[in-house]
Amino acid sequence: MSTNTAMVEKYRNNFLKEVEANVEEGEWVKMCMQCGVCAGSCPLGNAWEHPPQEIFMMIRAGKREDVLTSDSMWMCTSCYNCIVRCPRELPITHIMHGLAHYAKRLGIQPKGNPTQWFSEVFWNNMMKKGRVNELKLGLSMYFKDGFVSGIKESLKNAKLGMNMQKTKRMAPMEFFGGHGVKNPGDLQKIIKKAQELEAARIEEHGK
Template sequence: MSSMVEKYRNNFLKEVEANVEEGEWVKMCMQCGVCAGSCPLGKHWDHPPQEIFMMIRAGKRDEVLTSDSMWMCTSCYNCIVRCPRELPITHIMHGLANYAKRLGLAPKAQPTAWFSQVFWDNMMKKGRVNELKLGLSLYFKDGFVSGIKESLKHQKLGMNMMKAKRMSPMELFGGHGVKNAGDLQKIIKKAQEIENARIESYGK
């Protein structure tokens, strides 16, 4: 918990610098707001990037890490291109989201966070995304009834994809994968270790 005394101290800023990818850039923001203005999804952000940076400096740890704003980023890179101070804002947003999730502070029902996890798990099984299963798990996210409704809504799209051989109904039963998926998992595992070590090393 951040007490009033903690506010406006650099503790959280230091934490961000130590744990968040590109976090050391946060202090460079001069509050011009061009990132917020140029973000195509800007209006969906409770706290636009420059405000998040100010909140970090103000020590608002909980508000920042539990916020769903940085989950709104779609990596269009508009903000990075426009930032007069060269802040890698997209990366910082992802870094913050990632950090929040690692700490278990990310909002529970945040759809982007949920979808990212599903996507990852789906892909990790065989090294390729199973579109059918991914689609269905998305439709049935909120339960069986809404899943059916949602599926029917997209029925035509599904049929067309199948016609065009972009999706196969057989995917439901296993689906295609990469050769030697086991090797892939080893690679990923190793990458995960490196990444964890990197995270550990932040702030050292």
């Protein structure tokens, strides 16, 4: 039985309770008063399928599938405008990330979502040496849709690249290895321990 079906079994129809138990800051969802200030404040609101107000309403209405497979939460850029403005002081940004995280944990997050893909590339890039290799990060963005489109994309930005080199904004030698923290292996150990602790905590408390 997958984690997802196990959760469905456990909470039956009560998605609100599931969210409260498993999503970071999820206990705040019930406090939303549906004023819509968050939806109106979101600078990317138009790009979302469901603005936060709607997400909260869907959670209460038990629309589990629609919420967790939605790419809306993945569109949040953490500008914190909604948190600042919410009259009920809900940590909306955190709830959005909590929902996204929970969906990924259950393995039902939307597939092919670019922000999600970028997050993973960023994480893996950073984990290698403890610092982000900007050149490689940029190149992996260009080549994400294959070799040919990657070359085209690179040539398009060739002039920009030359200029960045001239002003020492980009070091081409970074492509070979690049700089990092002193002992990346120790960092990886630290992160691994943290992930173990988190997994244990989720196992015990749900979040």
